[in-house]
Amino acid sequence: MSCYTYFSIVALTVMSATAHGADSPVSFxxxxxxxxxxxCLACHGAKKAExxxxxxxxxxxxxxxDSGEVPVAANPNDPGELVRRIICEDESERMPAESEPLSAEDVALFxxxxxxxxxxxxxNPGQELALVIPPPTYPAPPEHYAHPVPLTAVAFSPDGKAVISGGYHELIIWNVENGTLVKRIPNVGQRVFALSFSPDAKTLAVGCGEPGRSGEVRLIDFVTGEVKAVVARTGDVVLDIAxxxxxxxxxxxxxxxxxxxVDIQTLKEIRTIASHxxxxxxxxxxxDxxxxxSSSLDKSAKVYDGSSGDLIxxxxxxxxxxxGLSILPGNTQIVSVGADKKLHRWNISDNKKVAEVGLGSDGSKIIRQGDIVLVPCADMRLVSIDLKSNKVAQEFKGNADWVLSTAWLSGVSEPANQMVASGSxxxxxxxxxxxxxxxxxxxxAKP
Known part of the structure; x- marks a missing residue:
């Protein structure tokens, strides 16, 4: 059976003009x-190329x-192997394989x-698809959530009056004084994994994405909620930013x-480090x-020159x-945590461990405030470690699930009024x- 019986070339031409507009060129x-x-990417990507x-x-x-057939022919009258495969009626040849055929509209566009x-x-014709596709405007989040979203990132607002959590395609702003909903900022990635304010406290950088499909950082004007730019687009989720x-x-x-x-002023990528x-x-x-x-699932923690990116x-x-990890004052030591249930303190110069603190559980991304390190733990605790003694100083108990994120509200007039947030x-x-x-x-933390 001919692969062209599914759609004739003439029918395709008519449909393409109808679906996309006769005078509007198709955009790759x-x-x-x-x-x-x-x-197509699931079967024909860099990791799996059927x-x-x-x-x-x-x-x-x-x-x-492997067939040697030209995917896209130079002659416009010869659609080439790519179009032949997607219009083929024979399921053994048609693409996508073992799936429904592309819609008539999609075939017409091709x-x-x-x-x-x-x-x-x-x-750049060599860029991966996730980076070529224009940044999307995400759908509006649901008015009410049927189920809460895991809190993989939390942050205090610069004025200390609000705490921010990630929702589904949105940020949710809460009143610190009473826990009531202040506002919602839409148009961010499906899941939020990292939040960080710029040094001038005007821009909130949001590390987000859809697992296994895309990742990005959205730069948001925190006052207006407007997305000012999208930078650092990747083929998988952004897990942290600093x-x-x-x-x-x-x-x-x-x-x-x-x-x-990346530079958030010029929106240019300065360098990429591919050490993990x-x-x-x-x-x-x-x-300074x-x-x-950086830390990684590859069981390593690495230190780089901040200006050149060279591995140290x-x-x-x-x-x-x-x-999770933090560089200690003086730039001679690092503290890091992970799945071995310990905090390690080690020298940058020789990679030698000088101290360790048992956590009793897996640790996640940490934050440091002076000589205190906060470690979110999988056993439903937030642990405070005193770096002067290398001992657990406090345990924040009361969560009913894995603590995934933490933030510290500092800079208030009275030290006794300093607060810590935890998300589980x-x-x-x-x-x-x-x-x-x-x-x-x-x-x-759900509407």
């Missing part, structure tokens, strides 16, 4: 790349697979795009195993911005995944007194 970025990502054929970038799309010369309208002190540089840790340094072999779980700068450090040190003492897997947001670890209030 906006029209073709999203179809490839949704329907038939030796890949579609994860425009450049790869044009290369023949045929019209090929007839117009299969042009690329992006900046501003370099005194600069507009932002370090971005991603599940695609990379670290990107697995998810980069956290990034942090030294207090001279050093950058690599610590392998955890023997398990590393999930079950969506509970809790506020604590930093001085004695007593619970101030808590609530389920």
């Amino acid at each position: 970025r906006s029209d073709i790349a999203p179809i490839l990502q949704d329907s 038939g030796g054929y890949r579609v994860d970038s425009y450049e790869e799309l044009l290369k023949a697979g 045929q019209k795009w090929v007839a117009e010369g299969a042009k690329f309208d992006g900046e 501003f370099r002190p005194g600069t507009s540089e932002l370090a971005v840790a991603s599940a695609d195993s990379s670290i990107r340094i 072999a697995d998810w980069v779980t956290s990034v942090t700068w030294s207090d 911005g001279k050093l950058l450090a 040190s690599s610590y392998l003492g955890h023997k398990e995944s590393v999930r 897997f079950d969506g509970e947001l809790k506020l604590w007194k930093a001085s004695d670890a007593s619970l101030v209030r808590g609530w389920t």
Whole structure:
């Protein structure tokens, strides 16, 4: 049976003009790349390339697979192997394999795009699809949540009057005094994994994404809630972000195993660091911005020159995944935590461990305030460690699930009024007194 009986070339031409407009050219970025990502990438990507054929970038799309057939022919009257496969009626040949055929509208877009010369309208034909596709405007979040969202990121507002949590395609702002909903900021990634305010406290950087599909950092005007820009787009979720002190540089840790340094003023990527072999779980700068450090599921923690990105040190003492770390004042030591249930304190110069503190549970991304380190733990505790004694100083108890995130409200007039926030897997947001670890209030962080 002919592969062209499913759609004739004439029918395709008519449909393409109807579906997309006779005078409107088809865009690879906006029209073709999203179809490839949704329907083709799972079987024809860099990690899995059925038939030796890949579609994860425009450049790869044009290369023949094992069959040697030209995917997109130079002659507009010959649609080439790509269109032949997607219109084929024979299920043994039609793509996507073992799935429903593409819609008539999608097929029409492909045929019209090929007839117009299969042009690329992006900046770099070698970029992966996730980076070529224009940043989306995300759907409005639900008015009410049926179930809470795990709180993988929390932060206090610069004025200390609000605490921010991530929702589903949104940020949710809560009143610190009574836990009531203040406002909702939509149009962010499906899940929020990191929050950080710029040094001038005007821009909130949001590390977010959809697991296994996309990641990005959205820069939001915190007063207006407007998305000012989208930077550091990746093929998997952004897990952590950190501003370099005194600069507009932002370090971005991603599940695609990379670290990107971007300038939020110019919106340009300064460099990419590809030193890890697995998810980069956290990034942090030294207090003076001279050093950058990262942790990863590859069981390592690494230190880099903050200006060049050159690798300085690599610590392998955890023997398990590393999930959080901090560079201590003086730039000579690091503290790090992970799946081995310990906090390690080690020298940057020789990668030697000088102390360890038992946590009793897996630790996640940590924050440091002076000589105190806060460690969210999987056994439903938030642990405070005193770096002067290398001992557990306090335990914030009261969560009913894995504590995933924490934030510290400092800078208030009275030290006794300093607060700590914790977010857990079950969506509970809790506020604590930093001085004695007593619970101030808590609530389920869902509209």
